[in-house]
Amino acid sequence: MHGGGKLATRLAEQMGVEQKMVDGRRITDAETLKIVTMVYAGYINKNIVARLQSHHCNAMGLCGADGDAVLAHKRAHPVLDFGFVGDVDAINTPLIKTLLESNITPVMSPITHDQQGQLLNTNADTIAQEMARGMSSDYKTELIYTFEKPGVLLDVNDETSVIPELNAGYYQQLKSKQKIFAGMLPKLDNAFTALNSGVSKVIIGQAEHLKKLISGESGTTITNE
Amino acid sequence: MHGGGKLATRLAEQMGVEQKMVDGRRITDAETLKIVTMVYAGYINKNIVARLQSHHCNAMGLCGADGDAVLAHKRAHPVLDFGFVGDVDAINTPLIKTLLESNITPVMSPITHDQQGQLLNTNADTIAQEMARGMSSDYKTELIYTFEKPGVLLDVNDETSVIPELNAGYYQQLKSKQKIFAGMLPKLDNAFTALNSGVSKVIIGQAEHLKKLISGESGTTITNE
Numbered sequence: 408m409h410g411g412g413k414l415a416t417r418l419a420e421q422m423g424v425e426q427k428m429v430d431g432r433r434i435t436d437a438e439t440l441k442i443v444t445m446v447y448a449g450y451i452n453k454n455i456v457a458r459l460q461s462h463h464c465n466a467m468g469l470c471g472a473d474g475d476a477v478l479a480h481k482r483a484h485p486v487l488d489f490g491f492v493g494d495v496d497a498i499n500t501p502l503i504k505t506l507l508e509s510n511i512t513p514v515m516s517p518i519t520h521d522q523q524g525q526l527l528n529t530n531a532d533t534i535a536q537e538m539a540r541g542m543s544s545d546y547k548t549e550l551i552y553t554f555e556k557p558g559v560l561l562d563v564n565d566e567t568s569v570i571p572e573l574n575a576g577y578y579q580q581l582k583s584k585q586k587i588f589a590g591m592l593p594k595l596d597n598a599f600t601a602l603n604s605g606v607s608k609v610i611i612g613q614a615e616h617l618k619k620l621i622s623g624e625s626g627t628t629i630t631n632e
Numbered sequence: 633m634h635g636g637g638k639l640a641t642r643l644a645e646q647m648g649v650e651q652k653m654v655d656g657r658r659i660t661d662a663e664t665l666k667i668v669t670m671v672y673a674g675y676i677n678k679n680i681v682a683r684l685q686s687h688h689c690n691a692m693g694l695c696g697a698d699g700d701a702v703l704a705h706k707r708a709h710p711v712l713d714f715g716f717v718g719d720v721d722a723i724n725t726p727l728i729k730t731l732l733e734s735n736i737t738p739v740m741s742p743i744t745h746d747q748q749g750q751l752l753n754t755n756a757d758t759i760a761q762e763m764a765r766g767m768s769s770d771y772k773t774e775l776i777y778t779f780e781k782p783g784v785l786l787d788v789n790d791e792t793s794v795i796p797e798l799n800a801g802y803y804q805q806l807k808s809k810q811k812i813f814a815g816m817l818p819k820l821d822n823a824f825t826a827l828n829s830g831v832s833k834v835i836i837g838q839a840e841h842l843k844k845l846i847s848g849e850s851g852t853t854i855t856n857e
Contacts, residue, residue: 418670422646441675445643449674450666453743453751457697461749467699472682474692474736505734511699518678524686526678 408515408535411451415443427490435490435528443528444470447516455514466512471519472526474502477534479519479527493519493527495534498541536597536606543605550601551621552594553614558627559595563588569612573629575599595629602631633740633760636676640668652715660715660753668753669695672741680739691737696744697751699727702759704744704752718744718752720759723766761822761831768830775826776846777819778839783852784820788813794837798854800824820854827856 419426419442427434435443452468459466471477471493479493506513515538517531532552539550558569561581570581578595581587587595598609612619612626619625644651644667652659660668677693684691696702696718704718731738740763742756757777764775783794786806795806803820806812812820823834837844837851844850 418647421648422643444678445670445674447674448678449670449672453669453673453695453697456695457745457751458749460697460700460745460747465700466697468695468697470678470681470693472678472685472691472693475685475690509730520682520685522685524683526682 408517408531408538409447409451409455410517410531411443411447414451415439415446418442418446429487432487432489434488435492437491440491440526440528444518444526448518452514452516459512459514464512465510466514467506468514468516470516470526471529471534475499475520475522476502476513476515477519477529477537478522479529480521481525481527491525491527493521493529495519495529495537498534498537500541500545503538503542504545532594532597536601539601539606540604543601543607548606549608549610549621550598550606551610551612551617552598553612553617553620554594556613557616557625558612559591560588561586569625570627571623573627574632575602578629598629602629633742633756633763634672634676634680635742635756636668636672639676640664640671643667643671654712657712657714659713660717662716665716665751665753669743669751673743677739677741684737684739689737690735691739692731693739693741695741695751696754696759700724700745700747701727701738701740702744702754702762703747704754705746706750706752716750716752718746718754720744720754720762723759723762725766725770728763728767729770755818757819757822761826764826764831764834765829768826768832773831774833774835774846775823775831776835776837776842777823778837778842778845779819781838782841782850783837784816785813786811795852796848798852799857800827803854823854827854 424438448470456466456468469476476499478497479495482489482492482494503513517529517534519527519529539548542548557566561568561570601609609629610620610626616625649663652661673695681691681693694701701724703722704720707714707717707719728738742754742759744752744754764773767773782791786793786795826834834854835845835851841850
């Protein structure tokens with residue numbers, strides 16, 4: 408699962424498309440949907456797939472419309488209209504299973520569809536969490552979130568303050584002391600939702616250290632223990 | 633198989649990217665490759681897939697890198713550098729067969745890869761022909777080319793002059809009398825290549841009349857008989 412917000416913002420600027428924000432949240436109008444579909448499902452997705460293919464990984468790029476991989480609905484909100492933003496209804500786990508068992512590695516872009524012909528811009532972390540939940544009924548599933556920081560930090564300004572292990576009790580304790588940076592809360596809430604739904608482990612850290620994230624030498628490992 | 637050249641040209645204009653032409657042929661420089669990857673493999677491909685999904689067709693969008701569907705190499709030319717243009721080496725027919733037999737309808741965009749991590753812009757008609765050839769060893773295969781005209785015309789300025797049936801002998805005859813519009817020649821050469829490699833029938837006409845094209849009531853039907 409990948410995103411691509413920064414590249415999308417750059418393309419919007421180049422095309423002279425203004426980014427609409429309401430209450431600090433980006434609104435996906437028709438023109439922005441077009442841009443994120445081009446950047447996420449096209450440029451970024453296909454370049455990742457081509458790179459993986461060059462490393463002999465038989466990757467296949469999918470957005471949520473492909474094979475009905477991720478079904479969503481346009482977000483309803485009593486006051487704000489977020490535009491073409493989708494909330495996930497269902498993950499097509501049999502499709503993902505079929506691909507994995509054919510030794511095909513799915514590479515997902517965060518564009519979903521509503522089965523009515525409408526594409527929707529959807530939060531990548533949430534799809535990853537829903538996907539991991541869905542797969543956990545058939546497989547031992549670990550979810551790895553990568554971002555720009557080396558892990559969940561005790562002090563947002565100190566990159567050496569990575570919390571190596573986190574569970575629900577410790578998370579509540581840190582949250583009540585406001586020790587968790589606000590920007591981390593959605594990712595961590597997604598992580599605990601995944602853990603409570605069958606995912607065995609969630610790891611958060613930097614993509615550059617993927618091998619060390621998997622082995623537990625880097626990043627924050629979150630479990631239910 | 634779809635294209636999207638007009639939309640790509642429009643996006644290039646909007647982004648201020650100049651289209652480079654040499655000897656009347658478009659050169660795919662790095663910036664143009666980025667644009668066609670976004671437009672073909674992203675915007676157009678995913679919108680077609682979402683539309684098909686809304687009509688209960690389980691479509692899946694692919695570019696040539698996805699599942700190694702279409703392998704190509706950068707075109708070598710003694711004088712001209714066409715840039716990131718690919719010539720097809722191989723179609724992954726087992727992949728397409730697996731998808732069809734899982735009731736998944738592949739929707740192909742004309743972006744290929746070279747297995748070295750490089751995406752390549754590739755002629756859609758040629759991929760369609762290669763794909764049809766590849767499938768014809770396992771299936772009875774008909775290839776339908778759609779474009780803006782109602783079929784192959786005897787007089788390029790008269791839309792009622794559609795040639796309903798064409799075979800190799802008649803084609804050579806018309807060609808020698810210069811009765812075939814030059815713009816049609818690559819499409820027709822692709823058609824005869826497909827017929828000579830196992831495809832049972834090629835139909836050329838307008839997408840709006842798809843059902844009539846299939847039934848032979850519209851367009852030009854090309855066979856080896």
